[in-house]
Amino acid sequence: MSQGSNFVDYVRICCRSGAGGAGSSHLHRDKKTAKGGPDGGDGGRGGHVIVRGNSQLWTLLHLKYRKHVIAENGEGGRAALQTGAQGNDEVLEVPLGTVVKDAETDEIIMEITQDGETKVITPGGRGGLGNWHFKSPTNQTPRFAQPGESGKEEWRVLELKLLADVGLVGFPNAGKSTLLSVVSAAKPEIADYPFTTMVPNLGVVAYRNNKSFVMADIPGIIEGAAEGRGLGLRFLRHIERNSVLLFMVPADSKDIKQEYEILLSEIRQFNPELLDKPRVLAITKSDMLDDELIAEMKKELPKGIPAQFISSVAQKGITELKDLLWKAINE
Incomplete structure (x- = not known):
């Protein structure tokens, strides 16, 4: 099964919480008591709709x-001050990095980042109070109780932003998928034409001494992606979380420095804060270059960013690149 078919990073759901149960307006009666006081119990609260982080997803x-996600209604209160049962909650398990938004306003309501973290997205209605709450010196036997609060119906959007340590940034065909397939067990679809990668691919990269980090191949940024051209925006969203950005420019590019600048300006337009993240530059497809040419090309590279010439196919420079990335992640 290709990752394309099982990678879903956006769902829109109608959440309906349960209504609270009504309070009881019972008056106490038994063999000895013909006219007892109020003993109606409270209604149970309606079920919440809850999201819970799950690191396995x-x-x-x-x-x-x-x-539609529909939580149960609460039960009504009963005699002898018995509170009605609560409605069952509906719990949605979500991967870490899931953001919950209001579907109408697009406002972010919450974000789930930890395993087991639970948050209520649509609260259930409160149960009504039983008649014993309303007893007073002037009204010893209130014959009324509160109805339960009704549940809510709200549309919510769940969006996943990938939690990866390294995000690959480059134009289509820069060799991102190939690198990912070489350094991790991920098996992205690879072909020689732009836009092969239509969904983010995640790979766990093994590093020295049993350490590892997660690399995400974010589908190609094209010029104009920040304005939402192509698949740009959906994928730029995934970069927001990565702690290191790995820029990839092929060695046969007309002007490496210029291509790097274009990628940088795409990201700047999308979200200037991303420029605060550490960056590493990989010059890909450099198995054709000899040492002399590499030395020449190094002079032309952008300043102030650690760079490494690599060839995924020839496994050249890969270990050095991992070292640079590990250093950047852990700084």
Whole structure:
């Protein structure tokens, strides 16, 4: 199964929480008591709709076909001050890095970043109070109780931003998928034409002494992506979380420095804060270059960014690149 079919990073769901149960307006009666006081219990609260972080999940696929999530209503209160049962909550398990938004306003309501973290997205209605709450010196036997609060119905959008340590930034065909397939067990679709990668691919990269880090191949940024051209925006969103950006420019590019600047300006337009992240530059497809040419090209590279000439196919410079990335992640 290709990753394309099971990577879902956006779902829209209608969440309906349960209504609270009504309070009881019972008056106490038994063999000895013909006219007892009020003893109606409170209604139970309606079920919440809750999201819970789960580190074993990578996508929102399991929610893709759940258009409606409906929590149970609370039960009514009963005699002898018995509170009604609470309605069952509906819990949606989500991958870490999931953002919950209001579907109408697009406002971010919450973000789930930890395993087991639970947050209520649509609260259930409160149960009504039983009649014993309303007893007073002037009204010893109130014959009324509160109805339960109704539940809410709200549309929510769940969006996943990838949590990766390294995000690959480069034009289509810069060799990102090839690098990912060489350094990790990820098997992205690879071909010699632009836009092969239509979904982000995640790979775990093994490093020295059993350490590892996560690399995400974010589909190619094209000029104009920040204005939403192509698939740009959806994918630029994924870079927001990565702690290091690995810029990749092929060695046969007309002007490496210029291509790097274009990529940089795309990211600047999308979200200037991304420029605060550490950057590393990889010159890909450099198995054709001899040492003399590499020395010449080094003089032309952009200043102030650690760079490495690599060839994924010939496995050249890969270990040095991992060292640079590890250093950048852990600074």
